[in-house]
Amino acid sequence: MKTEISRIPMGKSNSYLIKGKDGFILVDAGMPGKSKNVLKTLNNYNAKFDDIDLIIVTHVHNDHVGSLDDIKKNSNALVLVHEKEKNYLKRGYNKFPDGTMAFSKIISSLANNLFFSKDQFEPVEADIIIDDGFDLSDYGVNGRIIHTPGHTEGSISIIIENKFCITGDTLFNMFLNSVYPPFANDEEELLESWKKIRKQNCKKYYPGHGRKFSLNKFDKTIKKHIKE
């Protein structure tokens, strides 16, 4: 059975709805006030909020957990997050990530110096805390989660059917010739995670920002950043 993955625009970021055997897994929860976008996509399947069984948080930044509290309350779904991110989720704010390019370094230092612009969201208590791998077959999906730190310490990616990879902000598709993210707290770790993802040999990538892209674009960016 082929797994269906739908992209949901959630403000400046993407969520993804994965159709399982009996229910759905939602990956990320977008900007605040966007839960109706999820409902719209569920309606395409004649489904409702409570057909979501699991919400996977790729990492705890306001543009990925902004509507999480709302969607969790509406759906009663379990929320899964990496161990290294759970406290940010619980307290409702995070530091703005470090810039990796000239323009994003400026944005990052401005954001972190203005205390009122903290990266805030409604706090959520996670139900499932993972360390590294997590198998999704209990949720009717042929897939698994891998730990891919770098953008943030607890960033995770989802591999579906060994073919598709949902990456959060570990890969970022808003530039023409590169999928390198403009923000990452640890760039060395990020590139180690890229190697880990590349080994899975997936053919399609579903980023937190921008449209899905092919292995070819990932490989071209790898060549620019990883010298073997």
Ligand SMILES: [Zn+2]
């Ligand atoms: Zn992020």
Ligand SMILES: [Zn+2]
């Ligand atoms: Zn993001």
